[in-house]
Amino acid sequence: MNTCRESMIHYMHAYLDGDISREEERKLKEHLTECPSCKEMMDELQSAVSFLQLAEPVKAPEGFVSGVMDRLPKEKPKAGIHRLLRRHPLIAAAAMFVVLMSATLFSSYSNQHFSVTKQPNLVIEGETVVVPAGETVKGDIVVKNGNIRIEGEVDGNVTVINGSKYMASTAVVTGKSEEIDKAFDWLWYNIKTTVKGFFPSSSNEKGENLQNENE
Amino acid sequence: MDELVNKRINEVLKGNHEAFEEIVTMFQHRLYQVCYRMLGNRQEAEDIAQEAFVRAYVNIHTYDQKRKFSTWLFRIATNLCIDRIRKKKPDYYLDAEVPGTEGLNMYSQIAATGDLPEDEVEKMETQERIQYEIGRLPDKYRSVIILRYMEELPLQEISDILELPLGTVKTRVHRGREALRKQMGNM
Known part of the structure; x- marks a missing residue:
């Protein structure tokens, strides 16, 4: 082995990569004429490389493209929403508002206190509100986390949240009566009342709703 | 394009x-x-x-x-x-002894299955032989050699594809060529 080998091998590769200066190339060629072992190595490197270059191009099989198209995920609706939000920041803001709003409302939904709109002549028995027979309650009644038993008349709306309503045969409710016991109903109810609050003209004249917290 | x-x-x-x-x-x-x-x-x-x-x-x-x-x-x-x-790739060590045998390790197993005897190789057709030689290259050299000599891409592009520094790509091309030369001998 001669000592020139290391640098000559480097020149050989540089030559094969087309990454060699004229001066280096001249040195390499000169060396190859006088060193048979380096000449042999250079020839082997060149023939290995040109052997690879005999490779014929390989083509993708028939049906390759349709195979890819079949494997593509169907456009996810999520991606559509994503794009929509990116293009319309106002919708993003509105969506954010709804999310925060519902979070607030849900947290008040989980408030488990019994409460009822204070109206004269309502009788409260534990967690049950009674409209006594023969009496007429003027105004709306909202019962939260409790039940209502109506034996008399209610001249207004009755709303029961998270509870049930018993109507005696003598009961009369002139307004709407609703029972809300699911979170979504509760949310909807809140949105409705909030919206009504924005447009006071559309809502019925209501008496002052006093809340009676009963622990 | x-x-x-x-x-x-x-x-x-x-x-x-x-x-x-x-x-x-x-x-x-x-x-x-x-x-x-x-x-x-x-x-x-x-x-x-x-x-x-x-x-x-x-x-x-x-x-x-x-x-x-x-x-x-x-x-x-x-x-x-x-x-x-x-x-x-198998996740056992090549020099671990094969259970139930004496002195027989994974190298001898691979020699028996992976690399073909010389006369078999000589009978191969060119295209088959090319793929065989590429397949014998260690994978870090295989990718650069394929991109360099079969796709004929410039070294800089290979470095971008493989996310390797240009110097590393050059070294791998050199070593890959060297490995090819050694495994093919003088054909």
Whole structure:
């Protein structure tokens, strides 16, 4: 082995990569004429490389493209929403508002206190509100986390949240009566009342709703 | 070419599914070829090349249009190929003794199955022999040699595809050539 080998091998590769200066190339060629072992190595490197270059191009099989198209995920609706939000920041803001709003409302939904709109002549028995027979309650009644038993008349709306309503045969409710016991109903109810609050003209004249917290 | 590709990509970004089909048609053979050379098996090459296109589609929004699309696509494909090759590798040590045998280790097993005897190799046809020699290269040299000599890509592009410094790519090309020379001897 001669000592020139290391640098000559480097020149050989540089030559094969087309990454060699004229001066280096001249040195390499000169060396190859006088060193048979380096000449042999250079020839082997060149023939290995040109052997690879005999490779014929390989083509993708028939049906390759349709195979890819079949494997593509169907456009996810999520991606559509994503794009929509990116293009319309106002919708993003509105969506954010709804999310925060519902979070607030849900947290008040989980408030488990019994409460009822204070109206004269309502009788409260534990967690049950009674409209006594023969009496007429003027105004709306909202019962939260409790039940209502109506034996008399209610001249207004009755709303029961998270509870049930018993109507005696003598009961009369002139307004709407609703029972809300699911979170979504509760949310909807809140949105409705909030919206009504924005447009006071559309809502019925209501008496002052006093809340009676009963622990 | 690049301009047409970018036009199609913008259509894909807008949700046009068919524009992607054109992209696949344009690049199918090149991508399949790289995978086939890396893996040496037609079924696997088809599977991995198709998977590479699917990944490109799913991640199309991350592609930087100032760069070359083929570089990005080749990067996805070579990464998938390298993963596949690694998964196929047995996770035992080659010099561990095979249970129930004396002095027989995994090297002797591989010698018995992986490398073919010389007279077998000499009977091979050129195309078969080429793929055989590539397959014997260690995988870190295999990818650079394929990109350099079968795709005929410049070293800089290979460095972009494999996300390796240019110097590392050069070294691997040198060592890969050296390994090829040694395994082929003087033909």
